[in-house]
Amino acid sequence: MTSSGGHAWLIARWVGMLLPLTLLALVLPGLPRAAAAAGIEPSTLVLVAPATVRRGAALPLRATLTATGSAATISGASVTFEENVDGTWTPAGAAITDDAGTALLQVVADGTGTQYRAVFGGDDTYAAAGSQQVSVDVVVVASQLALTGPKAIVDETSGTLRISWTGSDGLGVAGPARLWKHRRGQPWQAGAALSTDAGGRAAITIRPRNDTWYQVRGAAGPGWTGDVSSTLYVDNRPPGRPVVLPAAAPKPRVLPAQRRAVGLGSAVKVTTIPTEVWTRMAGRSWRRGCPVGRSGLRYIRVNYWGFDGYRHRGELVVRDSAVGDFTRALRLLYNARIPIRSMYLPDRFGYSARSGGADDFRSMQFDNTSAFNCRWVTGRPGVRSPHSYGRAFDLNPWENPYHSAVGWLPNSWWAGHSHPRYAWRSGTHQVVRIMRESGFRWSYPRSDPQHFDA
Numbered sequence: 044m045t046s047s048g049g050h051a052w053l054i055a056r057w058v059g060m061l062l063p064l065t066l067l068a069l070v071l072p073g074l075p076r077a078a079a080a081a082g083i084e085p086s087t088l089v090l091v092a093p094a095t096v097r098r099g100a101a102l103p104l105r106a107t108l109t110a111t112g113s114a115a116t117i118s119g120a121s122v123t124f125e126e127n128v129d130g131t132w133t134p135a136g137a138a139i140t141d142d143a144g145t146a147l148l149q150v151v152a153d154g155t156g157t158q159y160r161a162v163f164g165g166d167d168t169y170a171a172a173g174s175q176q177v178s179v180d181v182v183v184v185a186s187q188l189a190l191t192g193p194k195a196i197v198d199e200t201s202g203t204l205r206i207s208w209t210g211s212d213g214l215g216v217a218g219p220a221r222l223w224k225h226r227r228g229q230p231w232q233a234g235a236a237l238s239t240d241a242g243g244r245a246a247i248t249i250r251p252r253n254d255t256w257y258q259v260r261g262a263a264g265p266g267w268t269g270d271v272s273s274t275l276y277v278d279n280r281p282p283g284r285p286v287v288l289p290a291a292a293p294k295p296r297v298l299p300a301q302r303r304a305v306g307l308g309s310a311v312k313v314t315t316i317p318t319e320v321w322t323r324m325a326g327r328s329w330r331r332g333c334p335v336g337r338s339g340l341r342y343i344r345v346n347y348w349g350f351d352g353y354r355h356r357g358e359l360v361v362r363d364s365a366v367g368d369f370t371r372a373l374r375l376l377y378n379a380r381i382p383i384r385s386m387y388l389p390d391r392f393g394y395s396a397r398s399g400g401a402d403d404f405r406s407m408q409f410d411n412t413s414a415f416n417c418r419w420v421t422g423r424p425g426v427r428s429p430h431s432y433g434r435a436f437d438l439n440p441w442e443n444p445y446h447s448a449v450g451w452l453p454n455s456w457w458a459g460h461s462h463p464r465y466a467w468r469s470g471t472h473q474v475v476r477i478m479r480e481s482g483f484r485w486s487y488p489r490s491d492p493q494h495f496d497a
Contacts, residue, residue: 055299062065066130072173074076076338077407083165083169084110084111084168084369085110085111085112085169085170085172086108086109086117086171088107088161088163088172089107089175090108090159090160091177092159093179093214094178095177095180095215096179096180097182097210097212098154098181098183099153099265100151100152100266101149101150101151101317101324102149102152103151104147104148104161104169105146105147106124106148106171107144108122108146109144116129116143116145117140118141119139120140120166120169121137121139122138122146122161122162123137123161123162124134124138124159124161124162125162126150126158126159127157127159128155131227134337135150135159136148146161150240152181153181157178157179158179159177160174160176161174167283169297180296183266184211184266184267184268185210185267185268186209186261186267186268186270187208187209187210187272188260188271189208190258190273190275191205191207192203192205192249194278195277195279196251196278196279196280196282197253197279197281197492198251198279198282198303199354200303201228201248201250202249202250203255204222204246204247204249204259204275205260206220206239206479207244208245208270209243210243214243215240215242215243216261216264217238217241217243218239218267219236219262220240221233221236221237221260221261222236222257222258222259223258223260224256224257224258225255225256225302226253227253227422231258237259239261249277254276255276256275256276257273257277258274258275259272260493269353283349283380284380285321285351285352286335286350286351286352289460291456292457292458293408293454295408295410295441296409297454298387298411299446300347300349300353301356301386301387302356303355303356304347304355305356306354308378309373310345310346311344311374312340312343312345313341313343313366313370313413314341315338315341315342316340316341323388323390324388327394327401328388328400328418329417330399333417333432335430335432335433337429339362340360340361340362340415340433341360341366342358342359342360343358343360343361343366343369343370343373344357344358345358345370345373347373347376347377347386348377348381348382349377349383349384349385350383355386357385358387359388359413359435359436360388361413361415361433361497362432362497365434369497371480371481372478372481372495375480379466379473381473381474382465383439384410384411384439385411385412386413387390387406387413388409389403389411392405392409393405395418396417397424398418399418399425400416400417400418400428400431401416401418403416403428406438407421407444408441408453410442411439411491412440412455413439414435414436417430418430421452429486429494429496434496434497435494436483436494437497438478439466439493440458440493441454442465443457443492444457444467445491446458468492470488478495482497483495483496
């Protein structure tokens with residue numbers, strides 16, 4: 044064979060080997076030669092995401108991977124999710140496809156990027172694939188706070204307020220809020236801090252001691268505006284039965300209600316005279332020359348049932364040797380729910396030259412129950428009253444008036460009337476029986492029914 048003939052034979056042989064590959068490339072122009080040679084099947088990747096999402100909320104990215112030719116789902120494949128940040132595609136995370144060929148990734152919609160895509164890098168069976176890119180609108184939603192609860196709560200019991208916080212997208216707002224409250228004539232005050240759960244819900248227990256208005260205020264968050272709930276009014280109702288005076292009965296002057304009761308039952312507490320109390324007494328219910336001094340007196344705090352049906356906390360000053368009788372009587376009066384209108388020290392009414400001590404005339408006009416008061420007998424200047432010794436007790440003086448040298452005080456109407464709960468004219472009355480059982484004497488039944496002596 045000649046040299047030129049040998050060359051021709053080699054050229055023909057190479058052409059015969061390349062021709063089948065060239066024809067295959069013409070038939071499948073989009074398939075990489077190596078993949079085609081290995082029999083790798085093309086794949087399709089589809090990405091789905093919400094069109095709108097609240098800023099700061101979880102954004103679900105869902106990519107589905109299938110075989111292009113058979114539409115069979117591809118499971119166990121790793122899919123990478125990418126986010127477009129300032130024009131650069133940045134990995135956001137990865138997930139493995141499940142039996143349905145779906146890979147799910149939750150990212151936080153912080154607004155850094157709003158375009159996403161998914162990528163499958165391929166494996167020994169399926170070729171690489173990329174999804175279309177999707178755009179997500181990251182927004183701030185308007186929010187609405189709602190507050191519900193009981194319309195009324197009995198004093199010293201509790202109720203539950205429920206909070207619901209939702210966005211205009213219909214989803215709950217999980218964020219910090221605060222309960223605000225105010226009472227009649229007082230400004231709004233910040234109450235308990237609270238946090239709503241993922242559904243925008245929260246609950247808080249309240250124990251109001253007065254009629255109270257409530258609001259919940261929530262601050263704006265990364266994906267929602269702030270809001271203030273409507274105002275909820277809760278009526279505080281008395282645990283006891285309020286006194287309703289007869290229509291014809293005169294009404295006493297009105298004092299501010301004493302603070303509400305603390306503790307269970309009468310919760311009697313006896314101490315020596317505190318300095319603050321002694322300062323109030325000096326020059327009013329006590330002065331130099333009185334038959335008993337500070338060391339011989341005791342200060343009593345006690346719960347009582349008021350005419351308004353509430354439990355209140357009252358105060359008395361009594362002789363140390365009479366404490367036992369007083370505390371027993373106060374407990375029994377409380378247990379029997381005998382109503383007492385008020386129990387302030389008489390010093391509240393100032394000094395009276397007519398009384399020669401704390402103003403007993405005004406104390407009776409306000410229907411105030413009291414004990415120690417170093418003063419004269421009402422209507423008899425210069426005659427020392429039994430109250431000067433701290434052993435006398437005047438109870439509900441408006442409804443149980445005193446016949447003095449100047450007539451009935453503080454009114455004459457009640458002199459001819461009684462009531463089974465708070466006004467007595469007979470020794471069989473419950474109050475008189477309680478006082479006698481406690482060691483007191485009903486000293487002047489006809490002329491001074493309010494007065495008892497230990």
